Amino acid sequence: MKYFSTRGGDQELSFEETVLTGLAPDGGLYIPEHIPTLPENWQNDWQGYSFQELSVAVLSLFISPEEITRDELRTLVDKSYSTFRHPDITPLHKLTEKTFVLELFHGPTFAFKDVALQLLGNLFEFFLLRRNARKSAEEKPERLTVVGATSGDTGSAAIYGLRNKANISIYILHPKGRVSPIQEAQMTTVTDPNVHNLAVKGTFDDCQDIVKALFADKTFNAKHRLGAINSINWARILAQTVYYFLAYFHARRQLSSSELQFVVPTGNFGDILAGYYAKRMGLPMGQLVVATNENDILARFWRSGRYEKVDGGDGTGAAAPANGASDGKQAVGGVKETLSPAMDILVSSNFERLLWYLAYETAGANRKEACATVKGWMHKVKADGRVEVPMKVLELARKDFIAERISDAQTLDTIRDYYNSTTPYVADPHTAVGLCAARVVAAHNPSSVTQIVLSTAHPAKFSEAVTQALSSASQFDFDRDILPEEFRGLLKKERRVIDVERPDVELVKAVIEKYSSEDECKVAASRASV
Numbered sequence: 001m002k003y004f005s006t007r008g009g010d011q012e013l014s015f016e017e018t019v020l021t022g023l024a025p026d027g028g029l030y031i032p033e034h035i036p037t038l039p040e041n042w043q044n045d046w047q048g049y050s051f052q053e054l055s056v057a058v059l060s061l062f063i064s065p066e067e068i069t070r071d072e073l074r075t076l077v078d079k080s081y082s083t084f085r086h087p088d089i090t091p092l093h094k095l096t097e098k099t100f101v102l103e104l105f106h107g108p109t110f111a112f113k114d115v116a117l118q119l120l121g122n123l124f125e126f127f128l129l130r131r132n133a134r135k136s137a138e139e140k141p142e143r144l145t146v147v148g149a150t151s152g153d154t155g156s157a158a159i160y161g162l163r164n165k166a167n168i169s170i171y172i173l174h175p176k177g178r179v180s181p182i183q184e185a186q187m188t189t190v191t192d193p194n195v196h197n198l199a200v201k202g203t204f205d206d207c208q209d210i211v212k213a214l215f216a217d218k219t220f221n222a223k224h225r226l227g228a229i230n231s232i233n234w235a236r237i238l239a240q241t242v243y244y245f246l247a248y249f250h251a252r253r254q255l256s257s258s259e260l261q262f263v264v265p266t267g268n269f270g271d272i273l274a275g276y277y278a279k280r281m282g283l284p285m286g287q288l289v290v291a292t293n294e295n296d297i298l299a300r301f302w303r304s305g306r307y308e309k310v311d312g313g314d315g316t317g318a319a320a321p322a323n324g325a326s327d328g329k330q331a332v333g334g335v336k337e338t339l340s341p342a343m344d345i346l347v348s349s350n351f352e353r354l355l356w357y358l359a360y361e362t363a364g365a366n367r368k369e370a371c372a373t374v375k376g377w378m379h380k381v382k383a384d385g386r387v388e389v390p391m392k393v394l395e396l397a398r399k400d401f402i403a404e405r406i407s408d409a410q411t412l413d414t415i416r417d418y419y420n421s422t423t424p425y426v427a428d429p430h431t432a433v434g435l436c437a438a439r440v441v442a443a444h445n446p447s448s449v450t451q452i453v454l455s456t457a458h459p460a461k462f463s464e465a466v467t468q469a470l471s472s473a474s475q476f477d478f479d480r481d482i483l484p485e486e487f488r489g490l491l492k493k494e495r496r497v498i499d500v501e502r503p504d505v506e507l508v509k510a511v512i513e514k515y516s517s518e519d520e521c522k523v524a525a526s527r528a529s530v
């Protein structure tokens, strides 16, 4: 299986090159040369599979055995999911007769990004070790320097995915004092020598600007071989397709005949895009439901066919980041701060991949033409802050998706409602956006439809929204009812963090220079001692 860029189409990359490159040099995102179909007897053969077995079965359809053998893949997958706390990895929890939640938060940082980042870290390490094993003793080993900015979520999942990995250093910038205490503790209590937390005096946007500047600095980038861990990395999408299959089999055991409808709290469109791939591969499901918060660029697209940064705005929205160094949050105005912060985005970086498929199918299945169309659309978004797609493209998008926008008030109501139901469930605010959208959509569903809402975070991670929603529920006690043991211990643990006094790219460069040579020495020392 080869991969090509949504804006190029000529150059084809191996899976390894695709994963190590992240974003294509032309600004596009990598997609597979074709979407594989499922093997003939998959329904029978796969029905008793564990998450790990399904992962090997699905991933090997996208990775040539010459690149990673099935046995190697099995080892990587087993290692990646050994860090999860639940035997099902992503368990399906029944809420009502017609509603399930697919809990994706049983990984090390209690949010769904762990599912993909645990695997990505092991893939990076596997590729680098293999490349270095082929080198002679005189040649310099290849290393990867991962740099990212975070307001909390992606940073901690990336750190837990890359901690203690050979040949990789990771630098995560966060705005000092502006990250929730739990998320700050999650990041800074990881004391593995290759993990470097930079607390920057400034805002999240300052951190993001620094990361962008580092990626744009060709000399610095080449010297340190900067790597990105953001959600545009193909391996992240691929890893996430697996739980759609697991949910399908687990739901089928409990339901005789029912159409499944997946509802996905959406920001950068990575999680739901994985569902789209599963659907295209042949997993039976109805339309996918895109649930957005008040940052509703996607909900507006499905209403109007316009992909536009600010609702009815003046088109002055600044350009999207070219390198995608962090998860798509923009350094410009227009992003609303909501109770579901991991979905606060201005544009959805992975949406370009869906646009490619829409362009391809409306262009008579011509790859070159589809790439040219997508390139044109994305340039328009960059230049004008908006683009409008032809009606036939919108109609095609509506075949596979429905979109709903959920306000903060609805989010709080939904958390309350599910807590006060006969079988109380505490949903985190992102999951609540999904649960609320599911309800709105269910009003139009035939009775044969069962909904599976993807639950993207543990409620204790977003204590503010949860305590706000349940403030009047006298029997609710945050610490007693939902705070996991792991979080209690976390706040008391030793921390390691590097203070950066000003949001200045030169200061950050100096930190990276210093610690990267130290990290390299450690590697050399461990080699010498072997």
Ligand SMILES: *Cc1c(COP(=O)(O)O)cnc(C)c1O
Pocket (backbone or CB within 6 Å): 111, 112, 113, 153, 231, 265, 266, 267, 268, 269, 270, 271, 272, 342, 343, 430, 456, 457
């Ligand atoms: C990242 C994230 C999302 C959004 O997922 P996308 O793949 O960006 O659409 C939703 N909820 C939580 C808790 C997240 O961390």
